[in-house]
Amino acid sequence: xxxxxxxxxxxxxxxxxxxxxxxxxxxxxxxxxxxxxxxxxxxxxxxxxxxxxxxxxxxxxxxxxxxxxxxxxxxxxxxxxxxxxxxxxxxxxxxxxxxxxxxxxxxxxxxxxxxxxxxxxxxxxxxxxxxxxxxxxxxxxxxxxxxxxx
Numbered sequence: 001x002x003x004x005x006x007x008x009x010x011x012x013x014x015x016x017x018x019x020x021x022x023x024x025x026x027x028x029x030x031x032x033x034x035x036x037x038x039x040x041x042x043x044x045x046x047x048x049x050x051x052x053x054x055x056x057x058x059x060x061x062x063x064x065x066x067x068x069x070x071x072x073x074x075x076x077x078x079x080x081x082x083x084x085x086x087x088x089x090x091x092x093x094x095x096x097x098x099x100x101x102x103x104x105x106x107x108x109x110x111x112x113x114x115x116x117x118x119x120x121x122x123x124x125x126x127x128x129x130x131x132x133x134x135x136x137x138x139x140x141x142x143x144x145x146x147x148x149x150x
Contacts, residue, residue: 001028001109001150009058010102012077012084016060019084019097023054026094027147030110030127032119039066039074039083043123046099046108047086055085055095111147 003024011018026049036045062084066074073087086096099108113119113127114134129135135143 001111002107004104004107008102008104010084010097011059012080012082012101014077014080014082016079017057017062017077017082017084018059019055019057019101021048021050021055021097021102023051024148025050026144028099028108028111029096029114030112030125031114032123033115034118035067036115037118037120043120044113044125045083046105046110047096048099048102048108049094049096052091052093052095055097112143 006022006024008021009018010021029047029049030044031047032044037043039045060077062075063078064073065076065081066083071089073089074083075085075087076083082101083098084101085098099105102108110125110127112129112131112135113125114131116130117132129143
């Protein structure tokens with residue numbers, strides 16, 4: 001996959017919250033969990049895992065929405081309620097940005113699919129790797145290396 005030149009920019013539907021990405025992604029993915037389906041009203045969510053230092057909110061102040069857990073923080077625009085990105089606390093070194101929040105998401109292709117056991121029966125993507133839940137923790141280094149080698 002050929003990635004566009006960095007930096008990338010994006011934001012919510014109404015434009016109140018804007019962000020930039022200054023480092024290449026670790027991986028791209030599609031999540032089929034019912035939580036993502038319900039938060040987006042769609043068959044799945046798309047994400048780009050970006051190293052934490054490579055992501056910055058450049059305008060506005062996102063609010064926590066969706067799941068209000070102790071560890072997972074879904075950040076939304078307070079005005080239009082668009083789901084923009086997810087952080088895991090404590091910081092695991094990456095931020096998951098919704099691919100469709102990019103100004104130019106035309107290049108996006110999911111590299112992995114997660115929670116395929118909750119996928120709608122007709123939903124498939126061209127992802128190279130598929131997991132019933134999340135990949136095992138020890139699989140991530142090889143997945144990140146494979147994605148980066150492309």
